[in-house]
Amino acid sequence: MARKNKLIATKFRGVKEIVNLHGGKEFIVSFSYKGFRINEKNFTKLFNCKTAKQAHERIPIVKDQIDKGEDPLTTTTNKIGELVLNNLEDKNIGFKKNSTHTYNKHIKPIIGHKYIERVTEKDLIKIRTNMEKQGLALSTIKKIRTILSPIFKKAHNKGIIKVNVLLEVPMGGHETKPRLEERLHGTIKDNAQNIFNKILVLKEFQNDEEFKSIFLISMMCARRLGEILEITYEDIIDGVVHVRGSTTKTYKIKGERVVERYPLPKEVLKIIGKGKGKVFNHQVRSCLDEYKKMIENECNLEVKELGKKFPIRGHDNRHFIMSLCSEKFGKDNVGSLALSHNSVSNMNDVYLSTEYKRVEELFKYYWRLLRSKPKEL
Structure with a gap:
């Protein structure tokens, strides 16, 4: 199917830009590596590259990941909801059920619909504040970090997010009960x-x-x-x-x-x-x-x-x-x-x-x- 908007060449080899339906720029990358041709991968969606230079600088990182046997170019959703549920898929039944309950009740209403790169410290603080207003224990609030930490860490390692905002927001902890x-x-x-x-x-x-x-x-x-x-x-x-x-x-x-x-x-x-x-x-x-x-x-x-x-x-x-x-x-x-x-x-x-x-x-x-x-x- 033909694109509505055409690819526009940039000064960086293998990197082109396209204007999306919302008027924003996305950067499409093509390159050859070890006898294989990688055609038109959207580095903005895959790695949150916001400039042609960032997309160009990402190419050697992707090649290194390929050498390590990873598959960095597989297109997956970066929405919090799907990332959380996918991460819980292989966990034991009890942990999965409890975490899903916590996600649905406290996380989903605020950031479940958001792409991970668009989640802010303000969003996470709102989740914590809502739970504090309900009088929930620190150990319960800490579950938010337990659920979100694996997906934010992975997104940071893959370069989808530059800063792991979850590390910037205190989220519960251990509180010793009185005697x-x-x-x-x-x-x-x-x-x-x-x-x-x-x-x-x-x-x-x-x-x-x-x-x-x-x-x-x-x-x-x-x-x-x-x-x-x-x-x-x-x-x-x-x-x-x-x-x-x-x-x-x-x-x-x-x-x-x-x-x-x-x-x-x-x-x-x-x-x-x-x-x-x-x-x-x-x-x-x-x-x-x-x-x-x-x-x-x-x-x-x-x-x-x-x-x-x-x-x-x-x-x-x-x-x-x-x-x-x-x-x-x-x-x-x-x-x-x-x-x-x-x-x-x-x-x-x-x-x-x-x-x-x-x-x-x-x-x-x-x-x-x-x-x-x-x-x-």
């Missing part, structure tokens, strides 16, 4: 028992008790949510979960090797029964939302001012066991035996019967505390 006693009225034991008993009577859609069993493992075994959702029936032997390294945050590099063991309480074993494959079908996001709903609508926790800013969520179950068991077992022991905190001695001893007996002793002590009759809050 439980700083957020809640009443004793830690009473609050833990309250949550535990609300989980026991949790009513679910069509009597599906999957959320209940997930929350019980979170409360009673203090496991991370992502790790709970990776449990298979094959991992459970005589009521004990044999934890594969690949399912953990701490020991992922150990692959399918068993790195820890912990017992499941009778409340969980009664619900899950026996089977094959993965025990749970829910995703992280639905579990987070359901737990939040239970805490806010069912538990009637008496929160202090800091408890309003840092509400109780599933990860706080790890704080409960640490607070209630440290005096008897020691903080370091609770961390290594129950919380999957990295410990060389734990890795060396995890298979020893004496080590597992310590794990079992700690959990049975904690379970007795949770099952004892709570005081009215």
Whole structure:
């Protein structure tokens, strides 16, 4: 199909310009390299070249990329939306679902339609400011950087953008939660028992008790949510979960090797029964939302001012066991035996019967505390 506007020669060999439909200039490049002819590639769209000189200077860079086995001349969209979704395509299901949710809610309305080279610091600040106004945690705001960083880095390396504006805008971070006693009225034991008993009577859609069993493992075994959702029936032997390294945050590099063991309480074993494959079908996001709903609508926790800013969520179950068991077992022991905190001695001893007996002793002590009759809050 014939072009509406003609190519106009420039003073740079192999570089021509064309006026696009909006009246702007784009630079079209043709050159030969190692017996191949590269015809009419739009270096403005590919590499954001805004002058004929920039397009000319890009040619040796492209040749070097070709020598390295790269394919820098493949035309792809530079719109944020498609770049984000393409980058998430090969990620694990949980990360992909959570990131897509964050993108749709916070990023897409502001820059999802924009080409990456047109995203400004002002745009990114607007995303952050909107999230801050909603009272979202720094760790939640930080997810914006996690999602956008790979595509901005790649665009910068390819020369599509000259400056990685994402690096210029602070975007969340890690914020240590205040201690439980700083957020809640009443004793830690009473609050833990309250949550535990609300989980026991949790009513679910069509009597599906999957959320209940997930929350019980979170409360009673203090496991991370992502790790709970990776449990298979094959991992459970005589009521004990044999934890594969690949399912953990701490020991992922150990692959399918068993790195820890912990017992499941009778409340969980009664619900899950026996089977094959993965025990749970829910995703992280639905579990987070359901737990939040239970805490806010069912538990009637008496929160202090800091408890309003840092509400109780599933990860706080790890704080409960640490607070209630440290005096008897020691903080370091609770961390290594129950919380999957990295410990060389734990890795060396995890298979020893004496080590597992310590794990079992700690959990049975904690379970007795949770099952004892709570005081009215």
